[in-house]
Amino acid sequence: MRPTVDKTPAAAPAPEPAPVADAMAPVSHRVRSRVAENRDSVTLVLEPVTDRLPAARPGQFMMLYAFGIGEIAISVSGDPTLTDGTFTHTIREVGAVSRALCHAGPGSTIGLRGPFGTDWGLSACAGRDLVIVAGGVGLAPLRPVVLGALAHRADYGRLVLIAGARFRDDFLFAADLTAWAADPALEVALTVDVPVQGWPGEVGLVTEPLRRLELDPTRTAAFLCGPEPMMRHSAAALLAKGVPAENIRVSLERNMQCGIGWCGHCQLGPLLLCRDGPVVGYDVAAPLLAVEEL
Numbered sequence: 001m002r003p004t005v006d007k008t009p010a011a012a013p014a015p016e017p018a019p020v021a022d023a024m025a026p027v028s029h030r031v032r033s034r035v036a037e038n039r040d041s042v043t044l045v046l047e048p049v050t051d052r053l054p055a056a057r058p059g060q061f062m063m064l065y066a067f068g069i070g071e072i073a074i075s076v077s078g079d080p081t082l083t084d085g086t087f088t089h090t091i092r093e094v095g096a097v098s099r100a101l102c103h104a105g106p107g108s109t110i111g112l113r114g115p116f117g118t119d120w121g122l123s124a125c126a127g128r129d130l131v132i133v134a135g136g137v138g139l140a141p142l143r144p145v146v147l148g149a150l151a152h153r154a155d156y157g158r159l160v161l162i163a164g165a166r167f168r169d170d171f172l173f174a175a176d177l178t179a180w181a182a183d184p185a186l187e188v189a190l191t192v193d194v195p196v197q198g199w200p201g202e203v204g205l206v207t208e209p210l211r212r213l214e215l216d217p218t219r220t221a222a223f224l225c226g227p228e229p230m231m232r233h234s235a236a237a238l239l240a241k242g243v244p245a246e247n248i249r250v251s252l253e254r255n256m257q258c259g260i261g262w263c264g265h266c267q268l269g270p271l272l273l274c275r276d277g278p279v280v281g282y283d284v285a286a287p288l289l290a291v292e293e294l
Contacts, residue, residue: 023260026065026111027051031104032086037172041137042102043077043090046110052085056115058122058144059251059279062087063259065111066100073256073274074101075141076115080122080148087112090140090172116259118279120249122148125221129157131213133206133234135164135226139172141251141278142225146180153185157219160187164206164230167194206230210237217242224282225251232289235282248282 029046036042056062056076065071072095078088093102104110122145130149134142149156161180165171171190181188189209190201202209206226220243224231231250238248254266254273261275269288271277 023113024258026063026071026113027053028109029087029112031106031108031110034105037090037174038170040094040102041090041092041172043088043172044101044104044110045078046087046089046112048085049109053087053112054115055083055085056080056087057119058148059119059141060115060117061141061256061259061274061278062089062112062114062116063256064089064091064097064101065113066097066104067109067111069100070097071111071113071257072097072101073116073259075251075278077140077143079151080144081151090137090143092137113259116274118277120145120223120251120279126155127157128219128221129215130159131210131215131220131222131238132159132161133210133222133224133226133230134162135206135230136166136170137172138224138226138230138251139163142223143173143176145223146176146186150183150185158187158215159185160189160213160215162189162191162206162209162213164191164193164226166192168192168196168199205233207233207237210234211240213241215241215243217244220247222248224248228252228289231285235286239282245283245286246281249279250282250285251278252280252285253278 028049030049032045032047034044058080061073061075063071064074074089077090091098091101093099132142149159180186195203222238224234235248252273254268256266256274257263259274261272266273
């Protein structure tokens with residue numbers, strides 16, 4: 001008797017996962033453009049020099065390396081519909097690394113790693129009303145949400161953006177805000193802590209227009225980014241309106257140094273925010289943010 005011959009094609013071998021060390025190696029990118037947003041923040045558009053990194057989803061972050069100085073985590077603030085391999089980051093000058101990045105002009109080379117972390121889950125919110133609340137530089141990680149929702153406007157119900165800053169000149173993306181305020185597809189409320197003559201918006205905290213906002217809590221998804229007290233009070237206002245905590249998403253910030261859960265510097269309770277965040281549901285974040293010094 002002849003032996004039976006199995007003619008079933010052999011399964012292709014599973015692809016080998018990329019070595020973890022590769023995630024720690026910066027990939028060189030060139031500054032394509034630099035825009036000063038305000039007195040201490042700039043937006044850089046970075047293009048790959050050779051290798052292209054995977055596209056980032058709204059809410060994710062990259063590790064930006066100023067060669068010879070150091071590395072910091074910066075959220076992606078660009079248009080999520082672009083597929084040209086570029087990354088856009090809005091950086092506030094607060095230390096040596098951010099200072100070097102902020103002063104990097106067109107043609108300069110910067111190292112990038114990533115993208116890392118969780119995202120806002122924008123596509124999963126199709127069919128819902130979106131309420132976007134930003135405080136200060138918190139508008140940077142939320143800009144991709146606004147741009148992504150506007151690019152697929154028919155997929156969502158109401159779009160509401162509430163943004164606050166200390167002074168009028170502190171707002172990021174002035175040109176975007178002007179265009180968005182004039183766009184009937186988007187409801188925009190801007191508020192400042194300290195008014196100046198001629199300021200047409202509101203004065204006070206972002207929670208004031210949020211508390212007045214009429215919404216359907218059964219179909220609302222909210223995105224919050226800014227100082228933690230602002231996010232807590234904004235979440236409380238939404239909870240009081242009946243929005244479930246799991247439909248309120250916040251972006252948390254801690255000291256991220258590796259981006260892949262190795263070093264533990266970004267630990268928040270049981271979470272490593274570079275891996276389990278930065279975006280989490282408020283049902284997860286609320287008990288952690290209630291613990292002092294955590």
